[in-house]
Amino acid sequence: MGRYVARRLLQMIPVFIGSTLIIFLMMYALPGDPVRAMMGDQAYDPSVVASKRKELGLDLPILQQYWNYLSGLVQGDFGTQIASQQPIADVIARVFPVTIRLTIFAFAFVSIVGIGLGIIAGLRPDTLRDRGLLTLTLILVSMPSFVLGFLLQWLLAFQWPIVKPTVQDDTDITQLLLPAIVLASLSLAYVARLTRTSIAENLRADYMRTAVAKGLPRRRIIGVHLMRNSLIPVVTFLGIEIGNLMTGAIVTEGIFNVGGVGNEIYQALIRREGATVVGIASLMVLIYLAASLIVDLLYAVLDPRIRYA
Amino acid sequence: MPDKTAEKVTTATGEPIPAAAVATDAGPAPAKARSLWSDAWHDLRRQPLFIISSVLILLLLVIAIWPGLFTSASPRQADLAKHYLQKPQWGHFFSPEWLGYDGQGRSIYARVIYGARASITVGVGVTLCVTVLGTFIGMIAGYFGGWIDSILSRVTDVFLGIPFLLGALVVLNTFEKRSVWVVILALAFLGWTQIARVARGAVITIKQADYVMAAKALGASTTRILFRHILPNALAPIIVVATIALGGYIAAEATLSFLGIGLTEPTISWGGDVSAGREQLRNAPFTLIVPSVMVSVTVLSFLMFGDAVRNALDPKLR
Amino acid sequence: MTTIDKTSSVPAPRGSDDFGGPLLEVRDLHVEFHTRDGVAKAVNGVNYTVSAGETLAVLGESGSGKSVTAQAIMGILDMPPGRIPKGEIFFRGEDMLKMSADERRKIRGRKIAMIFQDALSSLNPVLSVGYQLGEMFRVHQGLSKKEAKAKAIELMDKVKIPAAKARVDDYPHQFSGGMRQRIMIAMALALEPDLIIADEPTTALDVTVQAQVMDLLAELQREYNMGLILITHDLGVVADVADKIAVMYAGRIVETAPVHELYKRPAHPYTKGLLDSIPRLDQKGQELYAIKGLPPNLTRIPSGCAFNPRCPMAQDICRTDIPALFPVTERDGGELPGRGSACHFWKETIHG
Numbered sequence: 001m002g003r004y005v006a007r008r009l010l011q012m013i014p015v016f017i018g019s020t021l022i023i024f025l026m027m028y029a030l031p032g033d034p035v036r037a038m039m040g041d042q043a044y045d046p047s048v049v050a051s052k053r054k055e056l057g058l059d060l061p062i063l064q065q066y067w068n069y070l071s072g073l074v075q076g077d078f079g080t081q082i083a084s085q086q087p088i089a090d091v092i093a094r095v096f097p098v099t100i101r102l103t104i105f106a107f108a109f110v111s112i113v114g115i116g117l118g119i120i121a122g123l124r125p126d127t128l129r130d131r132g133l134l135t136l137t138l139i140l141v142s143m144p145s146f147v148l149g150f151l152l153q154w155l156l157a158f159q160w161p162i163v164k165p166t167v168q169d170d171t172d173i174t175q176l177l178l179p180a181i182v183l184a185s186l187s188l189a190y191v192a193r194l195t196r197t198s199i200a201e202n203l204r205a206d207y208m209r210t211a212v213a214k215g216l217p218r219r220r221i222i223g224v225h226l227m228r229n230s231l232i233p234v235v236t237f238l239g240i241e242i243g244n245l246m247t248g249a250i251v252t253e254g255i256f257n258v259g260g261v262g263n264e265i266y267q268a269l270i271r272r273e274g275a276t277v278v279g280i281a282s283l284m285v286l287i288y289l290a291a292s293l294i295v296d297l298l299y300a301v302l303d304p305r306i307r308y309a
Numbered sequence: 310m311p312d313k314t315a316e317k318v319t320t321a322t323g324e325p326i327p328a329a330a331v332a333t334d335a336g337p338a339p340a341k342a343r344s345l346w347s348d349a350w351h352d353l354r355r356q357p358l359f360i361i362s363s364v365l366i367l368l369l370l371v372i373a374i375w376p377g378l379f380t381s382a383s384p385r386q387a388d389l390a391k392h393y394l395q396k397p398q399w400g401h402f403f404s405p406e407w408l409g410y411d412g413q414g415r416s417i418y419a420r421v422i423y424g425a426r427a428s429i430t431v432g433v434g435v436t437l438c439v440t441v442l443g444t445f446i447g448m449i450a451g452y453f454g455g456w457i458d459s460i461l462s463r464v465t466d467v468f469l470g471i472p473f474l475l476g477a478l479v480v481l482n483t484f485e486k487r488s489v490w491v492v493i494l495a496l497a498f499l500g501w502t503q504i505a506r507v508a509r510g511a512v513i514t515i516k517q518a519d520y521v522m523a524a525k526a527l528g529a530s531t532t533r534i535l536f537r538h539i540l541p542n543a544l545a546p547i548i549v550v551a552t553i554a555l556g557g558y559i560a561a562e563a564t565l566s567f568l569g570i571g572l573t574e575p576t577i578s579w580g581g582d583v584s585a586g587r588e589q590l591r592n593a594p595f596t597l598i599v600p601s602v603m604v605s606v607t608v609l610s611f612l613m614f615g616d617a618v619r620n621a622l623d624p625k626l627r
Numbered sequence: 628m629t630t631i632d633k634t635s636s637v638p639a640p641r642g643s644d645d646f647g648g649p650l651l652e653v654r655d656l657h658v659e660f661h662t663r664d665g666v667a668k669a670v671n672g673v674n675y676t677v678s679a680g681e682t683l684a685v686l687g688e689s690g691s692g693k694s695v696t697a698q699a700i701m702g703i704l705d706m707p708p709g710r711i712p713k714g715e716i717f718f719r720g721e722d723m724l725k726m727s728a729d730e731r732r733k734i735r736g737r738k739i740a741m742i743f744q745d746a747l748s749s750l751n752p753v754l755s756v757g758y759q760l761g762e763m764f765r766v767h768q769g770l771s772k773k774e775a776k777a778k779a780i781e782l783m784d785k786v787k788i789p790a791a792k793a794r795v796d797d798y799p800h801q802f803s804g805g806m807r808q809r810i811m812i813a814m815a816l817a818l819e820p821d822l823i824i825a826d827e828p829t830t831a832l833d834v835t836v837q838a839q840v841m842d843l844l845a846e847l848q849r850e851y852n853m854g855l856i857l858i859t860h861d862l863g864v865v866a867d868v869a870d871k872i873a874v875m876y877a878g879r880i881v882e883t884a885p886v887h888e889l890y891k892r893p894a895h896p897y898t899k900g901l902l903d904s905i906p907r908l909d910q911k912g913q914e915l916y917a918i919k920g921l922p923p924n925l926t927r928i929p930s931g932c933a934f935n936p937r938c939p940m941a942q943d944i945c946r947t948d949i950p951a952l953f954p955v956t957e958r959d960g961g962e963l964p965g966r967g968s969a970c971h972f973w974k975e976t977i978h979g
Contacts, residue, residue: 014463015467015470018463018464018470019467019468019470022468022471022476023471023475026479026480026482026483027479138612138616141556141608141612142605143608144560144564144567144605144608145564146563146564146567146580146601147605150583150587150590150598150601151598153590158590165590244472246472247472247475250474250478250568251568254568265475281471285470
């Protein structure tokens, strides 16, 4: 187990480097120049621009810039936001808690409602109830989150004003409710469908017949024998979804004006702030990789058939 | 990777692609020996899901190819006298004022009709690119195994490590003008991993099938084994994943255009129109509701189609 | 997650029950399945009885209804699509088909237990074998987790699994096929039931292991004086173990006989065909006999005797009249107890 974790951690390093390198190269292939953007009128003096570029290390070959960035990252230095001169670590510390709150909220929603709906549908496959829920999830999947976001905003804030259209205070849980639902909807639909399929499939498994033949009460057959098997793929899928929820926040935070990571990275992209984009993106890649490692370990704990190879 | 006894591959909708969809053996022959494909076709024709989605997709394709058949108005002609406060005229079917005018006084009906082409081109284009690229990479990795597989799998991991939406934003942001082709290439650049994984898994299963062993023993060349024996049998799960992903790519294009980092003028895109209409959510909600509905209906059609194909190609669900 | 319901009382000690009749009696049982292609008539009027300590072998090809009958007895048929339109199943004189779901559940596992063919898929892959064995005691007898585990180890010893104590926490996939089947047997034996139904218990095993598992099953059956229904398609398996045999074809019993009588003198052309298709050393070099044709489609069972399209002796009457299970006698009319044949020409078959 320990050796497996160590090997997986080692394997994560090249993947992390590769992923961040691609993002880094893309960002610095941008035609815009953040120094010119920052300095405005002063930029007419090429020597000032050049010295500023040197100061920021922007005159170095791109791979060397990447190397400098990476070695800074190892020491916890995400770089500096060029426009505001703030360390990016501070920016992340400011906006990250907001997105974490939103994501946790959405994640709870995905797990509870998604699995719940999936169980309700899966236990009675091919009934009206099952088909109804499948249709509902299909509709949810086909609505991009900006569509669902505006729809709910229009209905709940303007048609029947029961919520505020945008988030004024992102520490207020009730205000985060609507964005969390919108953020959750896609994953929720996937989780419901996956749970449903998994349960319906396991329901026909031989070991379920054995459990009945053992004279076990229905509660136990469903609760222990069916769920234990059916939820393994769901749990692993949920782990991967954490990363998707965080990037999904880019759209949701924009619609509801939540001051989180998504908004920050979007603004940085528009302003062509390479360092901020790469900094936040590196963090997201890291979260994604950590989540998939945890999922793999969890998978092995839940399913004894999986060996650490 | 932990050694998963049965490696589960998931589709865009999160459902596992059953290994049974991989045609490794014919099973007990029914009275009439039918192939997976003719069987699937037989099954498809009887699915209401398939019929409804096919009709919708055909209609959308016609709209995308010949938008002029559906409206005489120009989607780009702005007439500020007809600004967005002019409400839709629900009774005037197919007329320019049918669905109202947007903020610049352009016919919303004409715009959603002309917006179909970009959406569908992106969806179909990305799916084609991703399928060809992913199948090729997955097949090579799965068939040859060893260090080739290790390298290709690590490269796949690297691309999987980049969150899709974020990656697309970064890639597309490097382009000043973004045409349909730029968006297709950008999404394909990031999206091929899913198909590659599915193809790799399918090829690894099929590689061990007796008929492949037999072909090898008879001295068939590698290309012949790959294209005559393995590819046709690995196709079912790949097609299932690809059709379901198609809807996802259309949604992704709309989302990117909505964020202002997708298609740029002069291409008309539903996502862009929703974004342009967002300031009028309170006063003229139809300016964003109409293109929103078009996006959702299009995505829904392709998802239903993908679902129907999966049901037909997956014998376990019958 | 592990709420145990403690509805159970300790089962009555064996023998306190003074019911005198057979342990199990199946009467005119019919089972059908409603499928997309029509109604499949899987079981069409089966009768048999099993007494304590007796082994009944039910023989037939796949699709003959032998397993479906067993599932109906266990109450584990999938309903729908399955349906029991007609028939009775008496267990100690009580018709189980008229019992409530809860009464039936209390019989399952405790009084009647079942051993399945494929132990790998029939055991829950994510629970340890100790848990799955112990579950019987926890649910039916309300034992604690610890007591149940001790009982599980005891059971594993009983079915001769080496190092039971060390292996109790292992998972099904960690055992060999033969060991897994022993675990299935242990699970069935756990509460010392009155009747065990073994559905092709050795089909999935290697030939050498088959014999070991069959011997173990027979030994334990004698020890506990249980009734045993042994379902198989393999004539070789039953010869040493069974007391009597019922041969099934297309959902009907076509022949019943004490085991050795059947081998010596089959009274139904189908049984005869089955016996002739066993390769024998003393007939080396001759062409092996095979019953021609395929088992019938259960949605379209042939009229008359279901076996008539494949039968070498078929006459016109076989295509129109369904033969009843005629009592089989000696040529001179002398009684042959326990023998019956559902063939219009049983006399010609056994004596001709």
